[in-house]
Amino acid sequence: MPSARDYIEGFRVDPGDNGARAGSEKQDDQSTTEGFGRASDVRFPRTRLTIPVLGEAAYHGIAGEFVRLVEPETEADPAAILVQFLAAAGSAMGANPYVRIGNTRHGAKLFVVVVGTSSVSRKGTGGDLAEALVGQAAPSWWERQVSNLGSGEVVIWAIRDPEQRGKETDPGVADKRLFVRAGEFSSVLRVAGRSGSILSPILRESWDRDVLRHTAKANPAKATGAHVVVIGHITKTELRRELSSTETANGFGNRFLWVVSRRSKELPRGGEIDQAALDSLAGRLKSKLDYGTEQHEVIHDGGFWQVYESAYSELTSELPGMRGALLARGAPYVHRLALIFALLDGVSVIGRQHAEAALAVWRYCAQSATYIFGDSLGSPVAEEILRELRNRPEGMTRTEIRDFLHRNARIGSALDELHEARLAYPVRERTVGRTAERWHAGALDNNNGTTETTEGAPQPAPAGHVPASHMGRRPNGFNKRFPVTAEIPHPNGDGTPDMAPCADADAGLRLFEAPDGIDPDRPFLPGAPRLEP
Secondary structure, three states: OOOHHHHHHOOOOOOOOOOOOOOOOOOOOOOOEEOOOOHHHHHOOOOOEEOOOOOHHHOOHHHHHHHHHHHHHOOOOHHHHHHHHHHHHHHHHOOOOEEEEOOEEEEOOOEEEEEEOOOOOOHHHHHHHHHHHHHHHOHHHHHHEEOOOOOHHHHHHHOOOOEEEOOEEEOOOOOOEEEEEEOOHHHHHHHHOOOOOOHHHHHHHHHHOOEEEEOOOOOOEEEEOOEEEEEEEEEHHHHHHHOOOHHHHHHOHHHOEEEEEOOOOOOOOOOOOOHHHHHHHHHHHHHHHHHHHHOOEOEEOHHHHHHHHHHHHHHHOOOOHHHHHHOOOHHHHHHHHHHHHHHHOOOOEEOHHHHHHHHHHHHHHHHHHHHHHOOOOOOHHHHHHHHHHHOOOOOEEHHHHHHHOOOOOOHHHHHHHHHHOOOEEEEEEOOOOOOEEEEEEOEEEOOOOEEEOOOOOEEEOOOOOEEHHHOOOOOOOHHHHOOOOOOOOOOOOOOOOOOOOOOOOOOOOOOOOOOOOOOOOOOOOOOOOOOOO
């Protein structure tokens, strides 16, 4: 079974094909690749940033029919059309249908952000087409749309419950559906990041549950049965600037599906979509939406669980940096997407085909997050250190790193982040005085003393160093007699040290039968040069 990294990092597309035409998965050996950082970074390969491809399974049912109908006549990206259609359809169905996973209910509500690769990516065009069809099928849904998200209070007020306010009675809002279309999602991110703003917590609550509260003394409000769906549009450059920290991504960003959108073709005269075919499709969609609105708990069959369980490790695997933070809700999102696909089929049992369609959409969103953020760690200090390490094959000591960052106090946590993400590793070397720690870009293979780049290509470990992970535990008193975390000088004719790290990194140092000329009471590093007593 392919791993999560296969799906999230190993995808390729043919640059001659837009990679998003309905049902098209043509691949080629030539990939469209983007990098970041300085030109000399090519010495240390990292995650390849390639355009994602939407799998054929995603074009299931009436959603796939709609995309295939409009795709030839629009410049919008088919993947963006599809995901926005699913979000709009789920919004129109309301809060009644849900699936239960453990004690948690997941409704037909999605948070989607369409990320344009440029300012002419036709992000809004795909949304306009999807919303027009859903609005034609469910006219009352049109009235449940808002475009302003200046504060969290706006969300609650639009779906508030009835309340007695002094001598006056506020009747509240009976229809608890709310479809938020944020054409400038960058402004939403800025508002959510302001000190004192409740927009971020209110949106998080809207995704998690159906009861929202604002407890301000002056104007308290409550909304029960809330069914909030959000679609936002932003460019890749704006998103990387505004969503720059893992704290923000963990608390806010991982509730969204991130969908890369490109202009699929050039149509100077526009397109002419068959209106009669659209009207027919809208009539069929109306019956599906009405069916979905009437449903309550929807169950899974054995086919769904077979597909879902085989992909569960992929959905829940931990990835480093920003993309790992943004992809933390893969499992619940597959349930929500599969629910919408099943209801659009007019069935109350989620089956294999719905699981496969949901997984195809999720994988596209996972690939999109990797394309957008790449190796970004969400820590400016860690990223600055990594860029400099990639430009210095000889590595940098902690002192050199501090000097480079002008004595930044967060250097310790930044290096820990790089180490945990397998983007950098330390080795220890002997100096006059304390043992120095030198950091290198890449990842260390503890079993054979080699480094591994972020793409997995083994490289020789820096000559003359014993990795700290190979040093193991030492007998009492050994530190004073042999500083084993340092280089052990041993001329090889050319003056370079001859190093032989311990083959078993976890075993520590072992005592062997002493060779001739070695004091048997003095321990030594197995495989290392013999030292005269």
